[in-house]
Amino acid sequence: MTEKVTTEYVTVTRNDEVYECFPDMTRLPSGDLMVIYRESESHEGYEYCNLVVRRSQDEGVTWSERQAIVEGPRAKEGREYVKYNCPRICALSDGRVAAICDENVFDVPREPERRRDIVIWWSEDDGRSWSEPVRTGIRPWLPDKIRELSDGTLLLGGQVVRDDTGLLTWHCCRSEDGGQSWSEPITIADDGQFHHCEGSIIELPGGELVCYMRENSHQGYPGYKCISRDTGLTWEGPYRTLMAGCERPVGGMLESGKVLVTYRSNMRGAACGKQNQFAYLETVESALEPERSKQQGRILMLDHDNNSRPDTGYSGWAQLRDGRVLCVYYIKREAPMAFIRGRFFSEEDF
Numbered sequence: 001m002t003e004k005v006t007t008e009y010v011t012v013t014r015n016d017e018v019y020e021c022f023p024d025m026t027r028l029p030s031g032d033l034m035v036i037y038r039e040s041e042s043h044e045g046y047e048y049c050n051l052v053v054r055r056s057q058d059e060g061v062t063w064s065e066r067q068a069i070v071e072g073p074r075a076k077e078g079r080e081y082v083k084y085n086c087p088r089i090c091a092l093s094d095g096r097v098a099a100i101c102d103e104n105v106f107d108v109p110r111e112p113e114r115r116r117d118i119v120i121w122w123s124e125d126d127g128r129s130w131s132e133p134v135r136t137g138i139r140p141w142l143p144d145k146i147r148e149l150s151d152g153t154l155l156l157g158g159q160v161v162r163d164d165t166g167l168l169t170w171h172c173c174r175s176e177d178g179g180q181s182w183s184e185p186i187t188i189a190d191d192g193q194f195h196h197c198e199g200s201i202i203e204l205p206g207g208e209l210v211c212y213m214r215e216n217s218h219q220g221y222p223g224y225k226c227i228s229r230d231t232g233l234t235w236e237g238p239y240r241t242l243m244a245g246c247e248r249p250v251g252g253m254l255e256s257g258k259v260l261v262t263y264r265s266n267m268r269g270a271a272c273g274k275q276n277q278f279a280y281l282e283t284v285e286s287a288l289e290p291e292r293s294k295q296q297g298r299i300l301m302l303d304h305d306n307n308s309r310p311d312t313g314y315s316g317w318a319q320l321r322d323g324r325v326l327c328v329y330y331i332k333r334e335a336p337m338a339f340i341r342g343r344f345f346s347e348e349d350f
Contacts, residue, residue, distance in 0.1 A: 009303075012063050012328055013054060014339035019043065020052075021330040021338045024088045024145060024250075025316035029095045030126045032057050033318055035328055036069075036089040036099055037340055043311055046109045048074050049084040051101055053127060060318075060326040060342055069099055069121050069130050075109040083109075086314070088145035093152075097123040098179065099130065102141040102158070116141050118158065120179065140171045140185055147201045149209075154179050155232050157188070157211065159197040168195040170213050172232055188226050189213055189238045196224060196238060202251040202259065207231070210287050212241065212249040212261055220245045220267040227288060239290040242297050243280050248314045255319060256347060259287045262302070262327045264313025275310040277302040277329050277343075281350050298350040302343045307332040320344075 012035055013020055023037040032055050039050040051070040054063045075081045087101040098120055105115040118138040122131040140158025147155045154175040159168050171185035188211050189196035195216035203209055209228040215221040223246025226237035243249065249263040261280040266273060282297035289295045305312040315329040328342040 008344055010060060010326075010342040010344070012340040012342055013037075013066065014335060015039075016336050019045075019337045020340050021311075022086045022314045023316055023328045023330060023340050025318050025326070025328050026089045026091050026097070026145075027318050028055075028091055028097060028126050032126070033060055033326070034089060034097070034127050035063070035316065035340065036087045037330070038084060038087055038101075043338070045083055045085070046075065048072050049082075051084055051087050051099070053089070053099070055127065059320045059322075060344070070133075077108050079108070081106045081109045086142050088143060089316075090145045090148070092146070092148050092154075092178075094178065095124065097127045098146050099123070100143055100146060100156070102143055103133075103135075104141075118143050118156065120146075122179075136173075136182055138173050138182055138185070140173070142198060144172075144200055146179065147203070149203050149231055150207065151231065152176075153231055155201055155209075156182065157199045157201055158185075159199075160185070162190070165192060167192065168197040168216055170196045170199045170211070170226075172199075172201065172211075174232065186232065186235075188228075188235045189224065191238055194221065194224065194238070198248045200249045200251040200261070201232070202253060204253070204259075204284050204287065205257065206284070208288060210251070210259070211235070212243075212246075212251050212263075213238065214247045214249065214263075216247075218266075218268050222246060222292075223249055223263065225287075227290070237290070240292045241280075242282075242292065242295050243278070243299070250315050250317060252317070254325075254347070255323065258283055258347070260317070260325065262315040262317050262329075264315075264329075266313075273310055274312055275305045277304075277312055277315060277327075277331070279325075279327065279345065279350075281347060300345065300350050302327055302345065303329065303331060303341065305331050305333055307334070311338055323347075
């Protein structure tokens, strides 16, 4: 067993001249950890966007130099501009690693987008080299990471704005051939009342799927969830959860058999906003419970952004060999630009 490290926080990367944001994390086939994130000039990323990975060979204590998957040119008037939004990363059971991101194409920066696609870069050597970008043609955007089910099916979630209501709705596409082709979007959450987006699908031990989602009305509503009992072909819900102000949830199963979700809590109050990173722990029974009053979970604050213009959240996490969890997220705190930070914690901390 790996010796327990007593450090509570770790800086994955900090460059005060670059806005480092929107991280995700996976454990590679080799056992190393890998983080992917975006470099840009700001949260909006209208000047340039790079997609970068870093590797840890010691359970998140130290991190390698940056390795760029994409280094985008600076935006110029009169030239097509490609903006990369939110990258995700995952390792599949066949040894491949998939880095994905939603790609937005503009004629010039800040004009209405002309094309949107979800792009995949594949690695077959443990994230050391990457393929040319593969455009999936998937219409939903701001994706979940690719989720591999126990039967080998791949699910890739994303959001769509309905033309008639203007509401955000959450969908997923299926692949039965290892990500070579994808189905038409399957609706997960579209209730005509709320903005459902930034979903995270997990498979429970019994084969059920739960999709935790952000509600984007900016009113501090709780996160919602939907449940599937047929590998994502149909969905029940949405149902309210105990995660108040939940934004960008990232869910998964722990070795203990409990469900962990990390998320940003944004209550939109005068003293709140994009300040607080949380973790939520619940049982499988609670995850499958539609009624909020019958759900049982515990919440842990991971970090607080005390910057005068706070901006934090958008996390990824992995369970370590000693049973603890490392959650990575972006934050500003005392820095002039956002950077990537990590927090080590365990179930006992709840």
